[in-house]
Amino acid sequence: DGGITQSPKYLFRKEGQNVTLSCEQNLNHDAMYWYRQDPGQGLRLIYYSQIVNDFQKGDIAEGYSVSREKKESFPLTVTSAQKNPTAFYLCASSRLTTGPSYNSPLHFGNGTRLTVT
């Protein structure tokens, strides 16, 4: 079955350590995204990428970094500079637009819950 795999489901780290969250998709989608979800805050975009070796900052990119070396993979690193890293992180992918009236839906993984103490 095609889909998005995020691993691990739960991740625990000590404050001051960098941590990398994995996201892999086999949907052959060009675009991939990282969102952060906090209680009562909805989904906020961290980074997104439309093509290999290129990515753009979202609304809350500070303290995070990404890479896109392969079309299937879009790992997110939560650095020690992120002041409030404890959150639920969602990875998503989509096709690129093929016409003016087409918005490809986002396909989400099941998330990684990161706890930093």
Next chain:
Amino acid sequence: GENVEQHPSTLSVQEGDSAVIKCTYSDSASNYFPWYKQELGKGPQLIIDIRSNVGEKKDQRIAVTLNKTAKHFSLHITETQPEDSAVYFCAASRSLAYGGSQGNLIFGKGTKLSVKP
């Protein structure tokens, strides 16, 4: 930039009743409005979407209405069932250029719907 407000934040209904979730948006150029459903421990999933050239769209027990003049859109779920219990997110974005992605999609903060048997 776009701002999406969603109400209510929590909604409790009796099985068989209808549920309505409302969203307002600020960018008059927005013309794509998807709704996502997030079940516990999972990523959000698209359930229905609407474009600004359409006032209403239905899919079995769910429907979405759009009032462009007032800049608000609503999700209607009829004959609710316990499996409808989830968090629902509305979102809004502008049309995408060819080859564009969903990086400009702005989400509301979510509504937690509880359907009591």
